[in-house]
Amino acid sequence: MTLARRALDMFTQGANDNSMATFQKAGLLAEIGIWQDAYELMSALPEAVPDRASNAYSRGTSALYVGETEQARDLLELATDLRPHSGTAWHSLATLIDFAAEPELAGRLLAAGQALRSGSPIDQASYLYAVGKVHADRGDHAPAFAAFAEGARRMKAIAPYSRERDRIGAQEAVNGFTAGRIAELGVGQREATDRTIFVMGLPRSGTTLVEQILTSHSAVSDGGEINRLGLFVKDVEGVSCDALARYAAAEGVSEIARLWHHWLDERFPGSGRIVDKTNNSSRLLGFAAAFLPQAPLIWLRRDPLDCAWSCFRTCFMHRIPWSYDLEDIAFHFQLEDALMARWQEILGDRLLVVSYESLVTQPDIWIRRILQHCELTEEPQVFAPHENRRTVTTSSVMQVRKPINRAGIGVAQPYREYLAPFIQAYEG
Structure with missing residues (x-):
């Protein structure tokens, strides 16, 4: 891991410490579990790197994991505003929300289903888990189970089990x-x-x-x-x-x-x-x-x-x-x-x-x-x-x-x- 971190430092230095290289470094740090460092790097980047939606999602996810929940919510809401077809963004945001107390946000999430029709398989599956949480929070058990089950069915096609x-x-x-x-x-x-x-x-x-x-x-x-x-x-x-x-x-x-x-x-x-x-x-x-x-x-x-x-x-x-x-x-x-x-x-x-x-x-x-x-x-x-x-x-x-x-x-x-x-x- 020491060599990997040195390689990351050399990569960003070789790129003259430009913002895109720093964003990529933060992503790699997150992948190996060093979320605090990833969060700090992401927080120092301009909001448009690599684009506003990706930046908001990445910063929001890292904020969620390091315990900055209010900031995480603001950023993930922004990510879903900018990219409503991002099922992974909706799923991360749903982690933070009690939808029984927030009907307006629940409505926004459910309305995003139309945009998700063109999303990737993983975005569609992630979104369905978020939909399930909306219904579960509101005590609507039948539609909650149906959404979770459909999300699981799609995930099973992506990651089969032996x-x-x-x-x-x-x-x-x-x-x-x-x-x-x-x-x-x-x-x-x-x-x-x-x-x-x-x-x-x-x-x-x-x-x-x-x-x-x-x-x-x-x-x-x-x-x-x-x-x-x-x-x-x-x-x-x-x-x-x-x-x-x-x-x-x-x-x-x-x-x-x-x-x-x-x-x-x-x-x-x-x-x-x-x-x-x-x-x-x-x-x-x-x-x-x-x-x-x-x-x-x-x-x-x-x-x-x-x-x-x-x-x-x-x-x-x-x-x-x-x-x-x-x-x-x-x-x-x-x-x-x-x-x-x-x-x-x-x-x-x-x-x-x-x-x-x-x-x-x-x-x-x-x-x-x-x-x-x-x-x-x-x-x-x-x-x-x-x-x-x-x-x-x-x-x-x-x-x-x-x-x-x-x-x-x-x-x-x-x-x-x-x-x-x-x-x-x-x-x-």
Whole structure:
């Protein structure tokens, strides 16, 4: 990453620091997750670079993620005024709005459907998710579900899902692992490995809330979906225990830990601890457990129906192919349930399983358990994670800006009849 940032600096300098080069640099920084820097670069650009609509959308999105919600709203409204056929702009704006309280803006969004007929497939799909949110906010359940379902159908055509590939991946993730073999793989580790705190679980299960709680602590400097464990997979040539054993024999467990720390230091300079809540970490948990034996491991669980509905109605920034079909969601959830049960057997108390419902109902009790599991002292600010002004780039960006509450419990009940395909596939 250090070399990549140097290359970006050289690129803009080679272009005599012109505005278009700076805009492109900001976009690349956003892609690798450095949103604060991207936001600052975008904020310094003239409003017409590269054009007013693109500028407003890019600045609005970066403002949303860094917590500047009022500015984000102004910019995203401008983007939709200038380019009403931008479904992605409407979708980002919808994230910020309670349409039940803003009928005029809801009307504008619904009226934009005519312009979207000429939009790209991704714009059309994103717009449909925004339409779904309008109806959901207003309590109109049937048209809300219809819009979300149509958006999901279009996304499924863009990003198809393979159940067989998912099944094989889940099977390999625990292939050959036992408590004894994990202990053997960690023998000889001379590096401290407690800097990273791994938080995993299905999307929309509360992982961002736990990340927000932990990063409120003075000893934890940052976190995010950092996608570094996956970099090892290419070298390891697999995720099974045998593949990891071969890799450890060739590289040495301490060298593996040093490489991990190097990657962390590049992304997160400084000495604080880091929360890694990368999506799909359950498939790489063996690597973390074996080679980073001091790293705390936390798994979030949420009511399956609420979690399924929340996934289905979300147009994820990073496409999640199984989330576009209710029966595919059920299949993936079953795989993750089996993985969690197996990892609990293998890891025992090292894996802390946290119920989302328990966390939001009894936050003081569960926040203390999480802190204890991570060997963090109690500090008052962790009990008010909504005051943590750090960058958040997940679909929970607005929820975690609010005090911990129970609003996410029972969200699927008004849609239960429409979710029958999930219920039958998951429970049957």
